Amino acid sequence: MKQRLTRNDARAIFATSDASLLDVIDNLLTKGVVVSGDVVLGLAGVDLVYARLSLLLCAADRLQDTGEPRGE
Amino acid sequence: MTSPKPRNGTRQSSLHVRELESLRAELERRVGDLSPPRWNADPEDVQRSVARLVLTLVEFLRQLMERQAIRRMEGGTLTPQETEDVGQALMRLEETIHDIGRRFGLAPEDLNLDLGPLGRLI
Amino acid sequence: MSDVYVYALIGDAPGPDAGAGLREEPLRVVRVGDLLAAVGDMAESPAVSEATLRAHDAVIRRLADAVDAILPVRFGSVLPESGLDDVLRARARELREALALVAGRQQMTLRVLGDASAPANVAPAAEIPGDAGPGARYLAARRAEWRRAREAPELAPLRPGLERLVRAERVTRHDTPPLLASVYHLIDRGAAAEYRAAVERWPSTDVRVVATGPWPPYAFAPEALA
Numbered sequence: 165m166k167q168r169l170t171r172n173d174a175r176a177i178f179a180t181s182d183a184s185l186l187d188v189i190d191n192l193l194t195k196g197v198v199v200s201g202d203v204v205l206g207l208a209g210v211d212l213v214y215a216r217l218s219l220l221l222c223a224a225d226r227l228q229d230t231g232e233p234r235g236e
Numbered sequence: 237m238t239s240p241k242p243r244n245g246t247r248q249s250s251l252h253v254r255e256l257e258s259l260r261a262e263l264e265r266r267v268g269d270l271s272p273p274r275w276n277a278d279p280e281d282v283q284r285s286v287a288r289l290v291l292t293l294v295e296f297l298r299q300l301m302e303r304q305a306i307r308r309m310e311g312g313t314l315t316p317q318e319t320e321d322v323g324q325a326l327m328r329l330e331e332t333i334h335d336i337g338r339r340f341g342l343a344p345e346d347l348n349l350d351l352g353p354l355g356r357l358i
Numbered sequence: 359m360s361d362v363y364v365y366a367l368i369g370d371a372p373g374p375d376a377g378a379g380l381r382e383e384p385l386r387v388v389r390v391g392d393l394l395a396a397v398g399d400m401a402e403s404p405a406v407s408e409a410t411l412r413a414h415d416a417v418i419r420r421l422a423d424a425v426d427a428i429l430p431v432r433f434g435s436v437l438p439e440s441g442l443d444d445v446l447r448a449r450a451r452e453l454r455e456a457l458a459l460v461a462g463r464q465q466m467t468l469r470v471l472g473d474a475s476a477p478a479n480v481a482p483a484a485e486i487p488g489d490a491g492p493g494a495r496y497l498a499a500r501r502a503e504w505r506r507a508r509e510a511p512e513l514a515p516l517r518p519g520l521e522r523l524v525r526a527e528r529v530t531r532h533d534t535p536p537l538l539a540s541v542y543h544l545i546d547r548g549a550a551a552e553y554r555a556a557v558e559r560w561p562s563t564d565v566r567v568v569a570t571g572p573w574p575p576y577a578f579a580p581e582a583l584a
Contacts, residue, residue: 174270174406178260183251184570186259187467188411190540191576192433193267197453198579199364199445200437206276214272224304225313249558251568255471258537270406306501316494323493326500 287340291333292347298329362388362397363404364435364442365417366574369427369457370394377420380404380413385421388439390446393453395431396421403436422574427461429453430576452580459526460544460578466553466571468541470512472564507531510539512565519556523549528577538565542577 177189205213251259277285305322308314314322334344363379371387371394379385379398388395404410414433422428437445446453490498510529513520526544533539545553550572557569 175264177406177408177411178264178267180260180408181253181256183256183259185408185411186256186263187570187573188415189263189267190467191430191573192411192414193270193406194263195542195576196430196432196579197367198432199435199442202272204272204274206274208279209276211274211276225308249568251469251471252536255469255536255566255568258471258532258534259469262532262534262537302497302500303504305497306504309497309501319497320491320493323495323497324491325493327493327496 284340284342287336288342288346291337291342294329295333295347298326298333302326360399360439361401361436362386362439362442363400364431364437365396365398365414366421366431367429367446367453367457368394368396368421368425369461370425372396372421372424376424377417380410380417385417388442390443391450393446393450393457395442395446397439397442400436403434406434418574418576422464427457428574429456429460429579430574431579449580456578456580460575462547463525463544463575464547464550464572465575465577466543466545466550466569467573467577468513468543468557469537469568469570470510470539470541471536471566471568472512472538473535510541512538513541513567515563516557516560516567519559520553523553523556526578528581544575544578545572547572 177185180186203215204211205215275285275289305314305319305326309319333347337344337347365379365385368387372385376385376396379400381398381400381404383398383400385396385398388397411433418428418430508529508531510531520543523545524543525546528542530540530542531538543553553571554569557567560567
């Protein structure tokens with residue numbers, strides 16, 4: 165499985181005066197349900213580890229199926 | 237569904253150049269550089285790199301907890317004692333993070349990693 | 359199991375006219391508990407470009423026309439199909455509630471523009487008991503800040519005209535003049551023309567408002583850890 169790590173070409177989307185593209189960027193890249201993320205770890209400017217994360221952050225008192233809320 | 241393009245003609249229906257630029261800059265700031273967030277320790281100042289990562293993560297978790305505490309306070313599911321205790325703990329945690337940061341020459345604004353899809357902390 | 363690109367959570371399975379994914383791959387519906395996810399088989403996340411963003415938006419729009427309730431997922435969400443269960447199951451309740459909110463509805467986006475932010479609303483002091491300790495006062499102050507960051511007082515004159523059309527609201531403050539805030543309104547399908555008319559009837563003063571839409575309800579995903 166390959167992941168895109170390039171930055172330069174992707175930033176081209178910001179070099180726009182198209183208001184409708186900005187709306188699309190807003191909707192697709194800052195909104196929507198978040199289900200995954202990734203991070204790159206490195207040393208001395210060298211990327212060494214790529215980690216893909218399936219994000220699970222949930223309010224503790226709203227857990228379902230996995231454990232009871234404490235107290236109360 | 238109709239096209240998202242604004243209609244022409246009426247004075248309120250489209251952004252002026254300056255406004256468009258402002259929106260563009262703000263989105264660029266929020267979205268970041270579109271590649272996965274990186275942590276890359278600076279070999280010249282490893283201690284500061286490590287401190288910055290650790291403190292940023294702790295501050296991120298502190299803000300997550302603070303948001304839940306506020307939500308629970310508003311929803312009435314914290315007792316007055318719990319509200320006081322959690323509030324004090326959050327205060328002290330924030331002070332501690334700033335104190336440790338200062339020792340490494342890190343201002344609060346430095347503790348702001350791009351967390352990719354989670355956005356930036358601030 | 360292989361990787362999938364997750365497009366959206368949906369309330370019911372779309373018919374055959376749901377269209378294809380952004381690489382022309384067939385869309386599949388995966389069930390996680392009582393949630394449905396629309397996915398496409400894809401080995402790697404597509405590069406971000408105008409073309410891929412618009413293609414993703416087109417997929418979401420076609421899907422939105424084929425189902426009653428849709429919660430779009432962030433662009434570029436690729437994960438193992440087996441990982442969907444972990445991610446979605448614990449959040450099932452809030453996702454179901456969000457789906458119920460957006461059923462039969464669309465999003466209008468308002469950009470609030472002007473040269474200075476409206477003065478901040480002061481949090482009512484009455485909510486803090488007089489004998490509250492420092493921890494409670496700290497939380498109350500932080501709550502006031504969180505609320506201010508989610509409010510658009512500039513819209514007050516516009517609200518009477520919009521009130522009966524708006525089912526839900528999300529606000530992102532920018533406070534970088536001329537861009538003061540983005541406000542996302544959930545309206546019933548079919549109400550977009552009426553909504554625009556109400557916005558355009560409002561005479562611009564030192565604050566302008568520009569509306570776009572209708573969009574699928576991108577901004578109405580459950581707030582992270584709300």
